[in-house]
Amino acid sequence: MASTSPDIVRFLTGITTSGTPHLGNYVGSVRHSVRFSRRADVQSFYFLADYHALIKVDQPARIQRSTLEIAATWLACGLNPERVTFYRQSDIPEIPELTWFLTCVTGKGLLNRAHAYKAMIDKNVAKGDDPDADVSAGLFMYPVLMGADILMFNAHKVPVGRDQVQHIEMARDMAQSFNHLYGEHFTLPEAEIDDAVATLPGLDGRKMSKSYDNTIPLFVPRAQLQKLISGIVTDSRAPGEPKDTEGSALFQIYQAFADNEETEALRKAYADGIGWGDAKQILFERIDREIAPLRAHYEELINNPAQIEKILRAGAEKARALSRPFMVELRHAVGLRNLATGEKTGAPKAAKVSRPSFKQYRESDGLYYFKFLDASGHQLVQSRGFASPQEAGRAIATLKQQRGAALAQLAGQLEPLSNQGVNAASAALDALAAEAAGDS
Ligand code: TRP
Numbered sequence: 001m002a003s004t005s006p007d008i009v010r011f012l013t014g015i016t017t018s019g020t021p022h023l024g025n026y027v028g029s030v031r032h033s034v035r036f037s038r039r040a041d042v043q044s045f046y047f048l049a050d051y052h053a054l055i056k057v058d059q060p061a062r063i064q065r066s067t068l069e070i071a072a073t074w075l076a077c078g079l080n081p082e083r084v085t086f087y088r089q090s091d092i093p094e095i096p097e098l099t100w101f102l103t104c105v106t107g108k109g110l111l112n113r114a115h116a117y118k119a120m121i122d123k124n125v126a127k128g129d130d131p132d133a134d135v136s137a138g139l140f141m142y143p144v145l146m147g148a149d150i151l152m153f154n155a156h157k158v159p160v161g162r163d164q165v166q167h168i169e170m171a172r173d174m175a176q177s178f179n180h181l182y183g184e185h186f187t188l189p190e191a192e193i194d195d196a197v198a199t200l201p202g203l204d205g206r207k208m209s210k211s212y213d214n215t216i217p218l219f220v221p222r223a224q225l226q227k228l229i230s231g232i233v234t235d236s237r238a239p240g241e242p243k244d245t246e247g248s249a250l251f252q253i254y255q256a257f258a259d260n261e262e263t264e265a266l267r268k269a270y271a272d273g274i275g276w277g278d279a280k281q282i283l284f285e286r287i288d289r290e291i292a293p294l295r296a297h298y299e300e301l302i303n304n305p306a307q308i309e310k311i312l313r314a315g316a317e318k319a320r321a322l323s324r325p326f327m328v329e330l331r332h333a334v335g336l337r338n339l340a341t342g343e344k345t346g347a348p349k350a351a352k353v354s355r356p357s358f359k360q361y362r363e364s365d366g367l368y369y370f371k372f373l374d375a376s377g378h379q380l381v382q383s384r385g386f387a388s389p390q391e392a393g394r395a396i397a398t399l400k401q402q403r404g405a406a407l408a409q410l411a412g413q414l415e416p417l418s419n420q421g422v423n424a425a426s427a428a429l430d431a432l433a434a435e436a437a438g439d440s
Contacts, residue, residue, distance in 0.1 A: 010045065011033065011036055011156070012047075012150055012153055012155035013044075013160070014046075016052040017049060017052075018052075018056050018062070019066055020066065020069055020218075022215035022216055023253070025073075025218065026077070027200045034078045037083060043085075044083075045084065047087050048071060050088055050089050051090055052089070052142065052145060055136065069302065071301075071308045072301040085322075085416065086312070086315040088312045089149065091313070092319055094324060098148040105181060106177070110143075110170060117142070147171035147175075151175050154418050157191075162193060175188050200252065200253055203231050205247075216229065219294075230284075232250050234279075239278075240275075242272070243273065245266075266279070321382050325379065326418070354376070355432060356375055358399075359373060360396070369386070370392050372428070381415075386413070395413055398410060400432065403429035406429075
């Protein structure tokens with residue numbers, strides 16, 4: 001069950017795999033998220049929202065390419081898949097299942113009000129078309145799928161741009177409805193917006209977005225980056241004439257990369273009448289200084305898709321260690337239950353007396369691992385690799401003796417647990433200890 005733990009904050013963010021990552025994604029999402037992922041008090045989830053991409057894109061090759069590019073981008077920008085849970089949405093079959101559960105507790109009227117859907121309807125009406133022309137049920141259901149992404153991992157914070165805030169509010173509504181009907185299973189998520197950098201203007205001065213076709217791709221070669229930057233819209237003031245920073249796309253983009261001192265220097269240069277060509281050169285050099293090292297790493301990664309595939313599959317295993325048992329809990333909560341257990345209400349009872357157990361094993365990587373399973377054989381805890389069986393054994397002994405407290409103490413040696421995962425594992429460790437005491 002969801003409970004609020006004051007010390008660990010779970011961040012979750014997804015990017016739809018429908019395009020090539022651009023500077024706006026970098027400044028508005030990737031950079032911010034990677035920075036957060038390094039904090040010790042944060043547990044982060046990053047995923048490639050490829051089910052979402054199907055709503056907008058019907059070109060399979062484009063989806064595949066975009067998935068690869070976005071995965072390579074996050075890794076190149078410093079996301080550490082060992083530290084965070086980095087996965088592909090479509091590798092988690094529990095997500096569509098939860099989408100259905102949430103669909104059944106979401107008012108149609110709520111979805112009618114979703115911005116993306118409403119904008120399409122308004123456009124059709126303005127053209128005199130049927131309001132639903134070209135509107136797929138997928139577009140209509142978009143916020144529910146997104147709700148499932150967020151609630152599946154009980155995220156506290158979801159870093160998003162302003163345009164996505166409504167979706168987070170809808171996810172809260174869904175969580176509240178579900179909790180109200182079936183008990184406190186979901187954490188209520190909050191949007192996390194960094195106002196300074198939330199949106200970046202594109203080449204034409206409107207918000208940088210693939211739908212406006214005004215983006216600057218993040219990882220183009222240096223020469224091409226320079227060429228694209230030279231195309232940013234400016235006014236027609238000549239060199240020597242003072243320029244306005246207000247409303248200047250070039251200035252805003254610069255500000256997103258520069259520190260305060262650099263920004264003030266450019267502000268002064270504007271007032272002093274810097275020529276647009278020179279201003280663009282300054283912007284180009286500033287961006288390239290930050291991007292060049294990442295670009296080298298990106299190129300290495302993008303040329304090795306098998307490696308990325310492997311990382312994503314390992315990430316999916318980590319994510320499913322949480323989503324699988326959570327889905328078991330949720331299925332039970334709504335009444336999709338094992339009929340053989342014969343219960344009518346309340347918590348499930350084990351059909352026969354069996355006990356939680358530890359399983360030790362060795363992986364093909366040569367390291368020693370263990371799992372802690374509940375009485376029905378569902379995984380509660382998955383260890384990371386240990387160099388020797390003795391070290392794995394010591395960790396198990398600590399868990400047996402110190403139980404719940406050891407879960408926090410050994411956090412670095414275990415795959416991350418959600419709050420309900422911690423609760424379930426602690427309860428099982430307590431049960432095991434009680435039984436051991438009774439046996440002796
Ligand atoms: N809708 C988001 C976008 O287009 C992508 C997304 C899907 C997402 N699921 C999410 C973002 C869950 C945050 C949390 O940018």
